[in-house]
Amino acid sequence: MQVIKFDYHSDVILKKNSSTVNQIIDRPKIPIRLSYNHKQSITPVLCLLDSGADNNLFPTSMGEAIGINMTKFPKYGTRGIGNSPPIETYRVPNVKLLIGYNLKPDHIITADIDFSYCHNIPLLGRDGFFKFFKNISFIQNSSVELHF
Amino acid sequence: MKDKIFSITKKFSGKWIAVEAKTMKVVAVGESVSEVEGVLQEKQKRASYITYVVPPEYTLSPICK
Numbered sequence: 228m229q230v231i232k233f234d235y236h237s238d239v240i241l242k243k244n245s246s247t248v249n250q251i252i253d254r255p256k257i258p259i260r261l262s263y264n265h266k267q268s269i270t271p272v273l274c275l276l277d278s279g280a281d282n283n284l285f286p287t288s289m290g291e292a293i294g295i296n297m298t299k300f301p302k303y304g305t306r307g308i309g310n311s312p313p314i315e316t317y318r319v320p321n322v323k324l325l326i327g328y329n330l331k332p333d334h335i336i337t338a339d340i341d342f343s344y345c346h347n348i349p350l351l352g353r354d355g356f357f358k359f360f361k362n363i364s365f366i367q368n369s370s371v372e373l374h375f
Numbered sequence: 376m377k378d379k380i381f382s383i384t385k386k387f388s389g390k391w392i393a394v395e396a397k398t399m400k401v402v403a404v405g406e407s408v409s410e411v412e413g414v415l416q417e418k419q420k421r422a423s424y425i426t427y428v429v430p431p432e433y434t435l436s437p438i439c440k
Contacts, residue, residue: 288407
């Protein structure tokens with residue numbers, strides 16, 4: 228079994244109505260480049276591993292950067308927690324996800340991605356990402372390991 | 376390093392940035408991934424990664440179908 232390991236990425240949380248640091252949140256974000264129809268992105272984008280997400284959900288600009296025309300793909304609705312209305316997504320099938328910081332990826336998977344104009348933080352979900360691995364280990368506030 | 380992260384969060388909150396990992400230097404800024412990639416190409420610079428700077432007052436929660 229092979230393993231790829233990535234350190235957590237640190238984000239800052241401020242105290243309410245103040246510019247004082249409340250806490251640093253280390254999040255399990257991993258570098259992904261997209262490839263579709265022989266076009267691929269050059270710089271990896273940090274994407275959040277979200278075991279609470281059913282599918283991959285990316286901002287449309289990530290797809291548009293490699294020439295994907297969203298209007299050609301079927302529309303769906305996606306919703307999160309609470310009672311907020313669903314956001315519109317475009318499901319693009321068979322997009323290659325190149326995992327790793329280097330131009331030569333550590334690993335490649337091919338999956339469907341839901342793209343949305345209303346969402347900024349790229350999420351890697353269970354059906355679009357987790358299922359391609361034998362095991363994904365979260366080492367609390369430290370690192371994430373992808374076993375395949 | 377935490378000071379650098381704090382400074383990046385405050386300065387670029389809600390933006391997309393390209394970062395050189397060793398120095399934590401922000402080499403491009405934009406409103407979208409494609410805009411940041413355009414700036415990198417224009418400046419002929421390379422970055423270790425692109426990331427969205429989560430506004431510091433937000434926390435993240437799971438999303439489902």
